Amino acid sequence: MPRSSDPPAPAAVTAAARSPTGRARRNTGRSVLSDVAKLAGVSTATVSRVYNEPDKVSANVRERVEQAALTLNWFPNAAGRALASTRSHIAGIIIPTLDDQVFASQVSGMQAAFAARDITLFLGCSNYDPAQALVQVRAMLARGVEAMAVVGEAHPAELFDALRLYRVPYAVTYAYREGSPHDCIGFDNHAAYAEITEHLIGFGHRSFAVCIQPTRDNDRVQARVAGIRSTLERHGLAVRPEHMLEGASTIAFGRASLRALWQLPGERPTAIICGNDHIALGVLREAEELGIAIPAQLSVTGFDDLAMSRETRPTLTTMRVDTYEIGQLAARHLLDALDGKPARKGYRVPVALQARESTGPCAA
Amino acid sequence: MPRSSDPPAPAAVTAAARSPTGRARRNTGRSVLSDVAKLAGVSTATVSRVYNEPDKVSANVRERVEQAALTLNWFPNAAGRALASTRSHIAGIIIPTLDDQVFASQVSGMQAAFAARDITLFLGCSNYDPAQALVQVRAMLARGVEAMAVVGEAHPAELFDALRLYRVPYAVTYAYREGSPHDCIGFDNHAAYAEITEHLIGFGHRSFAVCIQPTRDNDRVQARVAGIRSTLERHGLAVRPEHMLEGASTIAFGRASLRALWQLPGERPTAIICGNDHIALGVLREAEELGIAIPAQLSVTGFDDLAMSRETRPTLTTMRVDTYEIGQLAARHLLDALDGKPARKGYRVPVALQARESTGPCAA
DNA sequence: TTGTAAGCGTTATCAA
C-alpha cells in the first residue's frame, strides 16, 4: 500500500495502488492506525486497545505502540472511531444568541462539564427563529450528537420528535416549567416574575408598566408576562395595553420606552417591570434625564443581576440567576442519561431577588 | 440484513446476521443510505448523488429517492460522509473564555459565516491556559476540523506546529501584528493603546496609571502595555511600577485599583488607562465615591465601547472594536483558504477612538 | 444517467 510512512518501495507500486475495479488510495500524508500497528509490530486491534482498554494490553506492548504513535505523530481519527463504535463523543447545544451573556455563560458551563468527560460541544444559534433551531438540530443529529440541550420549549414539534426518534437524550434549559413533557433545567420564569410583581405590590404599587423582550416564539418571555398578569389579577389589577411595551433587550429600548410612557396621556405607572437589566438600566438612565425621582416617583426592576446593576445610582432591584450553573447541571444531567443512570425529570434552579434602591414605596 | 426498516423476514435471519468470522450487525433502528437505495430501487451511488451532485441525477429518480428518504426518515451520517470524502464540514475556534463579550461575539460572527456554508463550529475554551489550548486543538484535529481560529499568538509552538503538520488552514484572531508568521485577523493592540496614550498626552497628562488584565500568557495585553510604554517613552515619560496594576476585567478590580492608587504616597496620576470598559467603569464609580472629579482631576479611558459606556456620567472615552466582524472576516478568510483562493496574509480591522467626557485637559 | 464495489480509519467479535 502506497502510504507515506511505508518503507521505500519501487515505482511500480504506484500502479499497484489501484485495485482491480476500485479507486486509487488517497495519500493524505497523515498516518493512520495501521501504520502505527505496523511500526510497533502488532495488530490494529492491539493498537486500538492501547487507547480504549489500556489494561487489557501488556505494559511492554503498550509502550511500543505509544512510542510508534509518537514517532508517526498519530492520534485516532474521530470519524473512523465514531463509525466503528456507537459513540461520537459529541454533544450539542442550541441557544438563541451568543450576544446575550446569560446564554454565553450557559454554554460556558456546559462546555466545561462536558470537556471533563472528553465530550466536545457543537454550538448552534437559532437567532430566536424556530425554523433555524430545527435545521440546527437536524444538522447535529446528522453529526451523531449523543446528547442535546436546547434553550426553552417554544420549538417546532418536529424538533423534539426528531430527538426522540433518534433516541438522543436532551434537556430543555433556562426554563423550568412544572408539567413540561421535557426534562427542564432552569428556573421558573413565571414564578420569578410573580415574585417581582409581589415585591412591587408590597410597596403599594397599583399602576404598572412592562418593558420586555418580544414574546413571539419565546416561551420564557411569555411565562414572565403571564407571571406578572396572573399576580396582578389576583390583586384585581392589570397592565393597561399601552403600558405593555416589547422591544430589544438594550439600554436604548429602555430609554425609549420610558420616554414614550411619560408622553402618554392619562395616569402614569408608578412601577416598571423590565425584561432584563439592560432594559432597566436604560429606564434608570432616562429617568435621570427626565428628572424622574427613583424610587420616589417610580420603581424599576430588572432581571439577571449584571455586575453593573449594583453600581448604578440608584442601585437596581433585580433577580439573580446562575446561568453558568444551569449549563453545568444540564451537562451533568445529560451525562447521567448517557451513563444510564436513573434520570430525574429535571432541576429547578433557584433565583434570588436582589432588592435594592430602585424599588420602594409607592408615593401616589 | 436485520434492519428495522426491512420487510418482515423469517426468524432465521437473526442467525444469518452473523458473518463467518466477523461481528454481528448492529441494529440501531436508524435507517442507512442502503435502505433508502433499496426502497427507491436504485443503487447506493445514486442516493449519494442525489444529495451531493443533484443535477447528475434525473428528476424522476431524484424524486423517488427523496420520497424514500422521507419515509425512512433518513439523512446522511456525517461520520460516514467525513470518512468517505475528505471533508468533515467542521471548523473549530479556540477562545480564552465565553464570559467576555468580545470573544462571545467573535464566535457569533464566525458561526454565522460558517453556517451559511454548511460548516458547523466546534467551540473550545482555553481559560487563558496555553496547555488547555493545545489539548483543545489536538482534539479538534482528531475530529478532522477543516479550519481553525485561535485567539492570539501566545500559544505553545506545538499548537501551530500541529496545525501546519496536518495542513489545517488557521487564523489568529483578535490580534493583528505586523510581521507575525500567522494570518492575523484583528486589530493592532499596540497601535490602539498608543493612540489612547497619545490622546491623553495631547491633553497634557504626564503622570499615568494603568489598570489592565494579567499580561501573563496574553500577547494582546502585552502588546497593549508595550504600546503605552513606547508612546510614553517617546515623550520622555514612563509609568511608575506602583502605578501599574494587573487584575481581572471587572468593575470590582477597577474600584479597588483606584482606591489603592489614591492611598499611595507620592504624586498621584492624572490619567488612568484601563484594559477595558468594565475596569474603567469601576474606576469611574469609585471616583464618584471618593469625590474625585472626572475629568477635572483625573482622566479615565476604557476599551471595547460597551453600550453602558455611553450612558455613564461622565460618559467614558473608549475604543470601539467590532469583534463580530472579526469573527466574520476570520471565517471568510478560512473559507477562501479552503476554496484554494489566493490567500491574503490577514486583515487589520480598524478601531475607533470614542473621545467622550471622561478624558480632558490635565489640571495639574 | 446509473450501477458496482473498493475504500475511508476505526472498533469489536471471535479464535488462537
Added chain:
DNA sequence: TTGATAACGCTTACAA
C-alpha cells in the same frame, strides 16, 4: 494477551 477480519455508513472511480 494478541491477531485476523468484518463491519460501521458513506463517496467515488470506473464501467456499463
